[in-house]
Amino acid sequence: MILHDLSPPAQQPSEREAELEAEIGRLRRSLDEAVRRTTVDVPAASAGYEHEVADLRSALALKQARSAELQQANAKLTANCATLAASEARYRLAVESASDYAIFTTDLTGRITGWNSGAQNLMGWSEEEAVGAPANLIFTPEDDRTAIAETEMRLAVTEGRGEDDRWHLKKDGSRFWANGLMMPLRDDEGGLVGFLKILRDRTEAKQAAERQVLLVHELNHRVKNTLATVQAFTSQSLRTAGSLAEAREAITARLIALAQAHDVLTAEDWQGADLAQIVADALRLHGGDGERCRWQGNAIRVSSRIALALAMVLHELATNAIKYGALSNATGTVSVTWKITEQGDRSVETRLRLALRWEERGGPPVTPPTRRGFGTRMIERGLASELQGEVRMSYEPAGVVCLLDIPLEMG
Incomplete structure (x- = not known):
């Protein structure tokens, strides 16, 4: 009664039912369409995600392989550094132990870059005084005027070594007769980086002769x-x-x-x-x-x-x-x-x-x-x-x- 009372007087019950059935049909069709779309889109999305995951896994594998290579390279580099350090230590020990020989190195401009204890003992200059100074400080004025140091470097480059016997100077100005050998220093690629000079005091032999x-x-x-x-x-x-x-x-x-x-x-x-x-x-x-x-x-x-x-x-x-x-x-x-x-x-x-x-x-x-x-x-x-x-x-x-x-x- 109440419904009949609330319904518009002109609308009959059969018409109302038809409308409700039509509405229910539309809702059903909408639901079916929604279910259909969900059924189709979810597998497609899942497939896209699987491709991305595969790509990520491939990239991760590459990164892991590269990391392994870098670890191997780092281990090899560490071993090489240890070998180089040991070699350098042996070289320095040998150079410092050769107290009867004055051994020093120079750069390409002729400035001293290394100076062993034998050089200090023979010529008087300490390592601090010698390093950075021009190598011609050990040459006599007459040899310096004729650019003997530059001549020795050129000979070392062209011949592989330059050897001579001549007078040299000490820090106190006195002279000593020495047998000298100059050799070029090269890097791993063969590039010239400096020179090595070795001197031995032969004053007594010179005087004896x-x-x-x-x-x-x-x-x-x-x-x-x-x-x-x-x-x-x-x-x-x-x-x-x-x-x-x-x-x-x-x-x-x-x-x-x-x-x-x-x-x-x-x-x-x-x-x-x-x-x-x-x-x-x-x-x-x-x-x-x-x-x-x-x-x-x-x-x-x-x-x-x-x-x-x-x-x-x-x-x-x-x-x-x-x-x-x-x-x-x-x-x-x-x-x-x-x-x-x-x-x-x-x-x-x-x-x-x-x-x-x-x-x-x-x-x-x-x-x-x-x-x-x-x-x-x-x-x-x-x-x-x-x-x-x-x-x-x-x-x-x-x-x-x-x-x-x-x-x-x-x-």
């Missing part, structure tokens, strides 16, 4: 002088001797005196001799002892040239003393004294001279000779020509006095 050359020249000169001396006193002995026996005796005595002086100088490597030893040996050779023969003077060493000349002079004086002078009897004495004197004053160069005095006492009365024998001539002329010295022979009644004054050459 120079001494050897000097000794050969000295030996040649010495042999010629010795032969000339032997020839002179042999000729004079034969000319002035009364018999061959006397000549043989004189020649033998002079040869012994000369040989004795040679022995003294040979023991000193011909670098000179002690004057007292030369005097003592000359007197002992003729039987002089501490009571009859005395000698005293400055403790000095004389050159080999002076030592030989004095040995022969003393031999002639002692021979004459035995024949005619203080040593010809049992009571005479011989005194040999010497001192160093100076020649010149403040206005000129002062030169040292050796003043030696031979004095005989207690022998037979002295009579000046009527002629000069070979011994006297050798003393007077020999010293004058050989040593540019002066000789004064004085035949005093109490005994012969001989004064020698010669330029001093220290040995």
Whole structure:
């Protein structure tokens, strides 16, 4: 009733039912369409999601493979770095242990980039002082003016190494003779990145070689002088001797005196001799002892040239003393004294001279000779020509006095 009361009066129940049935039909069709669309779209969407997931999984697999490759590369790089570090440590140890060698590196401009302890020991500059400095600081001014450092670098590049022997400078300005080797430094691709320089001090070897050359020249000169001396006193002995026996005796005595002086100088490597030893040996050779023969003077060493000349002079004086002078009897004495004197004053160069005095006492009365024998001539002329010295022979009644004054050459 109520429904009939609420419905519009003109609308019948059959019409209302038809409308409701139509509405229900539309709703059913809409629901069916919605169900149909859902059934079709969900599988399509699901398929799209599956493709995306597959792509993501493929990308993840690639990333995982790449990560594995990077891990392997990193492990290899770490191993190479460890090997390189060990190699560098061994290299540094080897370089630092080579204290007898100066080893340093430079860049392409010639500036020092590395400096080992051997370089510091040899040349004086510390690593802090040397690194960054130009390598030509070790070259002499004359070599620096001719660009020797640049020449060595060019030679190292073109020939693979540059080697030479030359003088180099130390920090204190002194020089040393070194054998040097320069080599190029290259990277893994073969590119030039710098130079390696190795030096070894050969100063002693250089000086030894120079001494050897000097000794050969000295030996040649010495042999010629010795032969000339032997020839002179042999000729004079034969000319002035009364018999061959006397000549043989004189020649033998002079040869012994000369040989004795040679022995003294040979023991000193011909670098000179002690004057007292030369005097003592000359007197002992003729039987002089501490009571009859005395000698005293400055403790000095004389050159080999002076030592030989004095040995022969003393031999002639002692021979004459035995024949005619203080040593010809049992009571005479011989005194040999010497001192160093100076020649010149403040206005000129002062030169040292050796003043030696031979004095005989207690022998037979002295009579000046009527002629000069070979011994006297050798003393007077020999010293004058050989040593540019002066000789004064004085035949005093109490005994012969001989004064020698010669330029001093220290040995």
